[in-house]
Amino acid sequence: xxxxxxxxxxxxxxxxxxxxxxxxxxxxxxxxxxxxxxxxxxxxxxxxxxxxxxxxxxxxxxxxxxxxxxxxxxxxxxxxxxxxxxxxxxxxxxxxxxxxxxxxxxxx
Amino acid sequence: xxxxxxxxxxxxxxxxxxxxxxxxxxxxxxxxxxxxxxxxxxxxxxxxxxxxxxxxxxxxxxxxxxxxxxxxxxxxxxxxxxxxxxxxxxxxxxxxxxxxxxxxxxxxxxxxxxxxxxxxxxxxxxxxxxxxxxxxxxxxxxxxxxxxxxxxxxxxxxxxxxxxxxxxxxxxxxxxxxxxxxxxxxxxxxxxxxxxxxxxxxxxxxxxxxxxxxxxxxxxxxxxxxxxxxxxxxxxx
Numbered sequence: 326x327x328x329x330x331x332x333x334x335x336x337x338x339x340x341x342x343x344x345x346x347x348x349x350x351x352x353x354x355x356x357x358x359x360x361x362x363x364x365x366x367x368x369x370x371x372x373x374x375x376x377x378x379x380x381x382x383x384x385x386x387x388x389x390x391x392x393x394x395x396x397x398x399x400x401x402x403x404x405x406x407x408x409x410x411x412x413x414x415x416x417x418x419x420x421x422x423x424x425x426x427x428x429x430x431x432x433x
Numbered sequence: 434x435x436x437x438x439x440x441x442x443x444x445x446x447x448x449x450x451x452x453x454x455x456x457x458x459x460x461x462x463x464x465x466x467x468x469x470x471x472x473x474x475x476x477x478x479x480x481x482x483x484x485x486x487x488x489x490x491x492x493x494x495x496x497x498x499x500x501x502x503x504x505x506x507x508x509x510x511x512x513x514x515x516x517x518x519x520x521x522x523x524x525x526x527x528x529x530x531x532x533x534x535x536x537x538x539x540x541x542x543x544x545x546x547x548x549x550x551x552x553x554x555x556x557x558x559x560x561x562x563x564x565x566x567x568x569x570x571x572x573x574x575x576x577x578x579x580x581x582x583x584x585x586x587x588x589x590x591x592x593x594x595x596x597x598x599x600x601x602x603x604x605x606x607x608x609x610x611x612x613x614x615x616x617x618x619x620x621x622x623x624x625x626x627x628x629x630x631x632x633x634x635x636x637x638x639x640x641x642x643x644x645x646x647x648x649x650x651x652x653x654x655x656x657x658x659x660x661x662x663x664x665x666x667x668x669x670x
Contacts, residue, residue, distance in 0.1 A: 347548035372658025408619035421612030425605035
């Protein structure tokens with residue numbers, strides 16, 4: 326692909342992405358939302374992030390993966406424990422990535 | 434809420450900048466790791482360095498960028514790559530909607546600026562923080578700008594080292610994103626019904642992923658989670 330095509334693809338990607346990100350904030354903006362919607366939105370962060378965690382941990386190359394040899398699946402357990410105990414983002418990331426590094430060092 | 438607003442009047446601009454950096458700081462580690470990995474992958478796939486960096490500056494969405502450069506390398510139709518970006522980033526529509534009640538006081542152009550720098554991480558950080566504290570505009574935008582700058586900076590670093598170093602897996606970079614998302618998710622869970630929401634959305638994601646819904650799985654699973662939460666709230670009341 327030539328540079329101009331790639332540039333146009335990048336501009337297209339950023340345009341659709343911005344449209345998606347900005348639309349709710351621009352349309353709904355300063356309006357007050359109906360009670361039902363605000364009640365529904367209350368659980369949205371947990372729902373969407375939980376789905377993403379599962380996808381990040383268990384989906385490899387676009388397919389579900391349950392491989393026992395895959396350290397990045399096991400690593401979710403100590404990471405979850407660290408998050409539940411400390412509720413600290415930095416500690417959680419350090420424990421998770423540290424676990425993977427250590428297991429890989431031991432496993433060769 | 435009694436003395437919140439007065440408190441925020443007193444803090445200086447610099448204090449709010451420091452606070453904004455503090456909020457984003459744990460995430461920066463992950464941004465550096467993934468941003469560099471993206472930069473390396475982009476040049477490995479034959480993308481010109483300046484275009485790889487431009488994509489980080491304009492698109493600013495990790496997964497879409499990682500998939501995008503691989504699709505470009507395969508010379509897939511440009512329109513299909515743009516549609517892919519829309520599908521992968523559809524979740525941001527949901528996230529931005531959830532932030533609406535807390536960004537109401539911003540002007541329309543400030544909300545648009547906020548949207549350009551909305552990421553999974555800034556969403557999770559702000560949805561945890563904004564309902565509880567009266568964070569200032571300075572703090573909120575510092576968090577966003579610093580995240581964006583570090584993401585672009587990490588891409589530049591990745592593009593530079595791209596040709597020399599190519600084994601970044603040793604640093605557990607493939608677990609950086611999962612670890613960050615677990616760390617962002619867990620503190621948001623504060624009630625029994627939210628535990629049910631998390632478990633429900635997780636199981637639904639596995640199910641819909643198994644039947645091949647891929648990126649749509651997240652959106653359908655989110656809906657399932659919302660319904661569970663709605664039901665659980667009524668059951669426990």
